[in-house]
Every structure is written in C-alpha cells, then in structure tokens.
Amino acid sequence: MNIWLAMVIAGVITYLMRLSLILLFGHLELPGWFTRILRFVPLAVLAAIITPELLMPKGSLWLSVDNLRLLAGLVAIGVAWKTRNAVVTILVGMGVLWILQFIC
Amino acid sequence: MIRCDRWGEFWAGVRAEVPILFGVLPFGMIYGALAMEAGMSAALSQSLSWIVFAGSAQIVITQLVAYGVPNLVIILTVAVVNLRHVLYSASMAPYLQKLSLAWKLILSYLLTDEAYAVAITYYERQDLQDKQMDLSAMALERTHEYRHYFLLGAGVALWMTWQLSTSAGLFLGAVIPESWSLDFALPLTFIALVTPLIKDRASVASALVAGIAALVAFNMPYKLGLVAAALVGILVGVVAEKYS
Numbered sequence: 461m462n463i464w465l466a467m468v469i470a471g472v473i474t475y476l477m478r479l480s481l482i483l484l485f486g487h488l489e490l491p492g493w494f495t496r497i498l499r500f501v502p503l504a505v506l507a508a509i510i511t512p513e514l515l516m517p518k519g520s521l522w523l524s525v526d527n528l529r530l531l532a533g534l535v536a537i538g539v540a541w542k543t544r545n546a547v548v549t550i551l552v553g554m555g556v557l558w559i560l561q562f563i564c
Numbered sequence: 565m566i567r568c569d570r571w572g573e574f575w576a577g578v579r580a581e582v583p584i585l586f587g588v589l590p591f592g593m594i595y596g597a598l599a600m601e602a603g604m605s606a607a608l609s610q611s612l613s614w615i616v617f618a619g620s621a622q623i624v625i626t627q628l629v630a631y632g633v634p635n636l637v638i639i640l641t642v643a644v645v646n647l648r649h650v651l652y653s654a655s656m657a658p659y660l661q662k663l664s665l666a667w668k669l670i671l672s673y674l675l676t677d678e679a680y681a682v683a684i685t686y687y688e689r690q691d692l693q694d695k696q697m698d699l700s701a702m703a704l705e706r707t708h709e710y711r712h713y714f715l716l717g718a719g720v721a722l723w724m725t726w727q728l729s730t731s732a733g734l735f736l737g738a739v740i741p742e743s744w745s746l747d748f749a750l751p752l753t754f755i756a757l758v759t760p761l762i763k764d765r766a767s768v769a770s771a772l773v774a775g776i777a778a779l780v781a782f783n784m785p786y787k788l789g790l791v792a793a794a795l796v797g798i799l800v801g802v803v804a805e806k807y808s
Contacts, residue, residue: 504797511775
C-alpha cells in the first residue's frame with residue numbers, strides 16, 4: 461500500500477470518529493439519562509489529561525517539591541478556583557513555572 | 565454578552581483558543597522535526613497536518629514510519645490513538661443537533677482536543693447561566709442561534725496554527741527551546757477550563773477518579789489509558805450523582 465493512501469485512510473477514519481455521534485444524534489431524541497452521562501465527559505477527559513502532565517512530567521510518578529510543574533499546576537488550580545479567570549490562571553501558572561525554573 | 569452575533573461568537577472562540585496556541589506551537593514544530601527525521605517528505609508531512617489533523621496521532625505516525633512498520637498497522641494505530649474523539653463527538657452532539665448537515669461536516673473536521681475543550685466548557689457555562697436566568701424557550705433559541713460559530717472560531721484558529729507550526733518545524737526544526745516550557749500552556753488552559761466545572765460532590769469524584777485512573781493507566785499504549793480513565797471517571801460521576 462502506498463504511504464499516501466494509508467495516510468488518507470487514517471485521516472478518513474479519524475474524521476469519521478469525530479463525525480460519528482454528531483451525525484447519529486442528529487435524528488435521535490436524546491434520553492435524559494444519556495445527557496446526564498455526557499455532562500461528565502469534558503470533566504473526566506480533561507482531568508485525565510491534566511493529572512499525568514502535572515504528576516508524571518517525565519513519564520513516571522514524581523511526587524516531590526522538585527517537580528516544578530506540579531507546584532506551578534497546584535498554584536494554577538488555586539488561582540482558577542479563586543478567580544474563575546482563564547487568562548489570569550494561565551499567566552500565573554506560566555509565571556510561577558518560569559520563576560521556579562530560574563531559581564532552582 | 566456577545567452571544568447574538570455570529571462574528572462576535574467566532575472571535576470569542578478565537579480568543580478563547582489563543583492561550584492553547586502557545587502550547588500548540590512547539591508541539592507542531594516537534595512534529596515537523598520528527599517527520600523530517602523519520603524520512604517523510606515535506607509534502608507528506610505537511611499534508612498529514614490537514615488530512616489527519618491530530619497532533620499525538622501524527623507524532624506516533626512519524627515513529628512508526630521511522631521503524632518501517634507496515635501501513636496497515638499504522639492505520640490501525642491511528643484509529644486507536646484517536647478513539648477519544650468518539651467521546652468528544654458524543655459530548656458535542658447535543659449542542660450541534662439543530663444545525664444543517666454542512667455545519668456538522670465542517671465542525672466535526674475541527675473537533676480536536678483543543679477546540680473541543682474550549683467550546684464544550686463555554687457551552688456548559690452558558691447553559692448554567694441560562695438556567696439561573698430562567699429564560700424562555702424562545703429567548704434561549706435566540707441566544708443560542710449562533711453559538712456554533714464559537715467552535716468554528718476555536719477550530720479555525722487551531723487549524724491555522726497547526727499548519728503553520730508544522731511548516732516551521734519542517735523548515736527550521738524544533739527551534740523553540742524546551743526550557744521555555746511553552747507546552748505547559750496546554751495543561752494550564754485545561755486547568756482553567758475544568759476547575760469551574762467542579763461544583764458538586766459528583767463532579768469532584770468524577771475528576772479525582774479520572775485523574776488517578778489516568779496515572780494508573782498511563783503506561784497503556786496508544787492513549788488507551790486516557791480513554792479508559794475518562795470512562796471510569798464518567799461512570800463514577802454518574803453513580804455519585806445518583807446516590808447524592
């Protein structure tokens with residue numbers, strides 16, 4: 461198989477997965493229990509992306525004050541909780557990481 | 565709020581995506597540099613960025629090509645790595661239900677991790693506000709009429725950045741020093757997006773369990789750990805909600 465053809469097939473499969481339920485649910489009335497499940501999708505997915513980024517920045521569990529990404533991430537969570545402001549959260553988080561990298 | 569105007573929504577989507585773009589930039593450059601190292605042509609490497617348009621899958625592809633893995637295996641691997649998009653599709657579906665087929669086809673193409681994250685959290689926040697304001701069905705329909713432009717704006721901003729950063733990686737290499745830690749902008753943005761969603765016991769349980777499960781399942785290949793952790797988190801959230 462030609463590599464170009466393989467990549468087009470891989471792209472089409474990816475696209476169909478993105479389209480799948482958007483298309484399917486276009487004609488169905490969604491039952492209440494289903495929308496209650498969907499409410500947890502962004503929460504669970506994002507938590508599952510964030511946690512390893514903070515606790516496993518090098519690929520294995522790193523629970524230590526030397527883990528600067530964990531420290532900066534915890535500060536960012538606190539700021540997000542207090543301010544509910546995305547821009548402030550990101551700026552403070554980046555700033556803390558840079559300062560810690562500079563000091564340590 | 566800008567809600568009732570389509571280009572207002574579009575630019576709000578672009579603006580919400582901007583912090584993530586700082587994290588995407590080095591990511592795209594790393595992909596471009598890896599693709600060159602793997603011996604892929606510049607044309608193929610650049611085209612992958614719009615044909616597949618999924619960062620982690622593209623990076624996996626460069627590794628498989630470098631090892632000379634058969635094409636069929638590459639295709640199957642991409643399918644597994646991108647499995648989480650089915651979850652995004654389910655989660656976004658209710659918000660796009662009333663749109664025309666053309667809109668669904670376009671917005672599905674743009675449904676990446678990064679665009680999904682900003683758009684879905686925007687829609688959920690909006691729904692919450694609407695509930696508090698107790699709007700009539702007609703008023704709701706009007707304020708929601710153009711909100712798909714938000715996802716369009718976020719998606720287009722990400723798409724353009726992804727194409728440009730791929731080119732930059734192909735021709736310059738990954739020139740942004742790792743010590744700048746720009747990639748950290750991604751988890752930070754996700755933190756900013758997810759924290760406001762945590763508002764009751766069920767959501768705390770769901771997020772905590774999904775996070776711990778992601779650590780436990782981290783070594784599962786091809787991002788399957790992420791999908792498994794998300795499913796466990798969703799399940800725990802639903803059960804916790806039922807019993808609280």
